[in-house]
Amino acid sequence: MTRKTTCGCVLFLLAAAGTVRAAADDEGRARIGGDAADKAASTDLPLLHEDGFERGAGLWQPKDSEWDVVETGSGNAYRMTGKSGYKPPVRSPRIVSLLDGLRVTDFELTVRVKSTGRNYGHRDVCLFWGYQDPSHFYYAHLGQKPDPHSCQIFIVNDKPRTRITTNKTEGIPWTEEWHTVKIVRRVSDGTMEVYFDDMTEPIMVAEDKTFTWGEVGLGTFDDSGNWDDFVLKGLEAKR
Numbered sequence: 001m002t003r004k005t006t007c008g009c010v011l012f013l014l015a016a017a018g019t020v021r022a023a024a025d026d027e028g029r030a031r032i033g034g035d036a037a038d039k040a041a042s043t044d045l046p047l048l049h050e051d052g053f054e055r056g057a058g059l060w061q062p063k064d065s066e067w068d069v070v071e072t073g074s075g076n077a078y079r080m081t082g083k084s085g086y087k088p089p090v091r092s093p094r095i096v097s098l099l100d101g102l103r104v105t106d107f108e109l110t111v112r113v114k115s116t117g118r119n120y121g122h123r124d125v126c127l128f129w130g131y132q133d134p135s136h137f138y139y140a141h142l143g144q145k146p147d148p149h150s151c152q153i154f155i156v157n158d159k160p161r162t163r164i165t166t167n168k169t170e171g172i173p174w175t176e177e178w179h180t181v182k183i184v185r186r187v188s189d190g191t192m193e194v195y196f197d198d199m200t201e202p203i204m205v206a207e208d209k210t211f212t213w214g215e216v217g218l219g220t221f222d223d224s225g226n227w228d229d230f231v232l233k234g235l236e237a238k239r
Contacts, residue, residue: 045108045233049099052229053078062097063134072226082117082224089135091160093126098217099232104129105213107234109183115174117223121145123174126219127183127194130211137214138164140183140194140204141221145171153192153206164206172196172203178228185234187212213237 051059053069053076060067060078063086070079084094109127117123124143131137135158143150151171154161182195184202190209193202214237218227 045106045235047231047233048104048107048236049102049232050230051078052076053227057097059100060097061100064095066095067097070226072228075228077114077226077228078218078230079226080218080220080224082220082222084222090156090158092134092137092154092156093128093139093141093219093221095222096126096128096217096219098128098131098215100215102232103213103215103237103239104232104234105185105187105237107183107185107216107232109216109230109232109234110180111218111230112178112180112228113218114176114178114226114228115223116176116225117220119144119174121147122150122221124150124172124220124223125181125225126221127181128215128217128219129183129185129192130214131217132211132214136211138192138208138211139219140192142172142181142194142196144174151204153194153204155208155210157210164208165204166207167202167205169203183216 057069057078064084066081066083068079069076080095086094088094113125115123115125122143124141126139126141128137128139135156137156138153140153141150145151146169148163151169152163152165155164179197182199184193190207192206194204196203216232
């Protein structure tokens with residue numbers, strides 16, 4: 001009799017625990033979206049933001065007004081026109097839009113991009129992270145042909161951008177199609193990795209610990225392009 005009672009209690013407790021877990025899972029899925037929750041569970045870093053721009057770009061803060069949301073035939077995209085009146089305090093990209101108010105330390109950022117600019121050596125898009133203010137941040141310049149100012153990882157630290165890339169790259173093979181870019185940042189060892197289409201081998205690598213937190217963003221030096229399917233997983237910086 002005692003054994004049956006004990007088993008019954010155990011089963012009751014397990015069932016109750018399962019109900020609590022299921023409720024917690026449902027709450028988390030409702031908070032960030034069912035599909036998003038499943039994606040977040042596949043990595044060690046939690047999902048912080050996912051954006052397909054179907055409801056506009058209200059969570060983004062451009063440095064100028066030359067950004068808009070456009071219909072591409074398969075959904076919306078966030079467009080940069082290639083024109084800008086923004087003048088940064090030191091030499092750095094002029095077309096910048098930040099994910100407003102979300103500061104991260106370690107992160108993994110994945111986004112699709114379509115370059116719509118003219119075909120020349122510095123045809124580019126840029127991605128930003130560790131952004132603390134207009135004079136302090138990192139960015140990756142995905143230029144078509146590498147040189148000291150193209151297709152590199154840079155730091156902007158109260159002076160014009162400085163290259164910190166530690167490996168050589170062949171440049172970005174821009175086409176008229178959509179491409180996938182991924183940025184990985186690990187603060188503990190300063191690692192920064194940039195991936196382009198091939199998500200297994202980085203095309204650019206750098207190590208630096210100057211900025212351990214900051215906002216992330218999208219942009220270019222002075223070209224045009226469209227962004228879509230933005231996903232940010234990471235750890236929020238403590239304020």
